[in-house]
Amino acid sequence: MHFTVLGAGAMGLRYGVLLQEAGNQVDFVDTWAPHVARMQQQGGVYVSRDHRDRHLVPVNVTTPEAYRGNPDVWVVFTKQMQLTDFLKRTAHAFNDQQYVLTCMNGMGHVEKLLQYFKPQKLLAGTALVATVLNGPGDVDFIGARGAGTMNLANYTEQPDEMTHRIVTELEKCQFNPTLTTNFRGTLLAKVVFNSVVNTLCTLFEITMGEFAAYPGADELSRQLIDEAYDVCERDGVTMLNTRAAELESVNYVSKVANPLHYPSMYQDMSHNRPTEVDYINGYLVKLGAKYNYQAKTHAFLTHLVHLAETTRQAQAATTSATATAAETA
Known part of the structure; x- marks a missing residue:
């Protein structure tokens, strides 16, 4: 083929x-x-x-x-x-x-x-x-x-x-x-997964294994998963996993399959590239708004990622300007 x-x-x-x-x-x-x-x-x-x-x-x-x-x-x-x-x-x-x-x-x-x-x-x-x-x-x-x-x-x-x-x-x-x-359920399963692992690992610049090792990781994951599932259910989406199974997936991939991995969102952030947070957590926020449901935790994380992006880009610009000034001095 x-x-x-x-x-x-x-x-x-x-x-x-x-x-x-x-x-x-x-x-x-x-x-x-x-x-x-x-x-x-x-x-x-x-x-x-x-x-x-x-x-x-x-x-x-x-x-x-x-x-x-x-x-x-x-x-x-x-x-x-x-x-x-x-x-x-x-x-x-x-x-x-x-x-x-x-x-x-x-x-x-x-x-x-x-x-x-x-x-x-x-x-x-x-x-x-x-x-x-x-x-x-x-x-x-x-x-x-x-x-x-x-x-x-x-x-x-x-x-x-x-x-x-x-x-x-x-x-x-x-x-x-x-x-x-199950087309939409299949796609949204990864959106929910990424809305937890990608976003939190990126904000704290840690591997998936380091996130999973935190004693409160399950509580953080459940809050985001529950909010995401509340949104998807309001939109009539039949999810592939139960909420409990989604948490198990987050833990298995983070602890067993790829504990040393930094997610793709972190890779973008670390190179001062725009992240896809608006298409992940931000998407869940917008979808929830259609049904007058406020996905507040996802909205908060979306803002935090954009704040981190803005801060890093400003620091990079300052560093570049300082280096240029030193070269021309």
């Missing part, structure tokens, strides 16, 4: 490299010029697993404007705030025969993808898989092979033959996919 990964960041590279190793033809498309240039210059991407066994994996990567392939399936892994630009720049390569699979964080991407792909050819889901992009052309897969899990569903909630073929390829990669027929 022919896959093209749109967004060759940490997760895009993990999915693409493993799909390629499973015998598929895989292309990569990205907009970060230094990243694309480095991979083209070195003939691929350097891949490590848990900081070990760093080796070069050949990949075919290009910019959106230069891409001329015709894949069976697009695998989309961009940041929420970057997706519109990615899609516009790559639209010349889309057609109505292609399928699209995405496991992006947050909510808001489905509506954008439906502007380019047929509803019956859209699959979306969640991935509990940890990966870090160390820098241009250098990625680190966190966790043993086969340690992660994922859920996915058709937008129409009616799996077809192609859906099952895609699931088979994901199984070969040991992503442990579970195909559901």
Whole structure:
């Protein structure tokens, strides 16, 4: 099968490299010029697993404007705030025969993808898989092979033959996919998970394991999970897990699967990049407001993340200005 990964960041590279190793033809498309240039210059991407066994994996990567392939399936892994630009720049390569699979964080991407792909050819889901992009052309897969899990569903909630073929390829990669027929419940399960772990680990600059080791972690998690479930239930969403099972998932991933991992939101914050908090905690706040429900804890955390972003960016600007003044003195 022919896959093209749109967004060759940490997760895009993990999915693409493993799909390629499973015998598929895989292309990569990205907009970060230094990243694309480095991979083209070195003939691929350097891949490590848990900081070990760093080796070069050949990949075919290009910019959106230069891409001329015709894949069976697009695998989309961009940041929420970057997706519109990615899609516009790559639209010349889309057609109505292609399928699209995405496991992006947050909510808001489905509506954008439906502007380019047929509803019956859209699959979306969640991935509990940890990966870090160390820098241009250098990625680190966190966790043993086969340690992660994922859920996915058709937008129409009616799996077809192609859906099952895609699931088979994901199984070969040991992503442990579970195909559901609950589209919104599947997506919101990861939103709830991220609204706890991503946000709190980012604010306190700690790993998932460090969060889980805090004696009051369960109480914090329950408060956020309960509030999120209150919102989703008001919107008529049938969640995949019970509230108790969602807490168990948070604890298992944080304590067992990826205790040493810093979530993707932390990675963005630490590099002074905008976070996706508005598409995670902020999304739950807006959804609750539709039903006159105030998700106050999620609103508070959303503001705290933006305050941290603003503070870090101001500090970075001051440091840069001081360095420039010193150089010219």
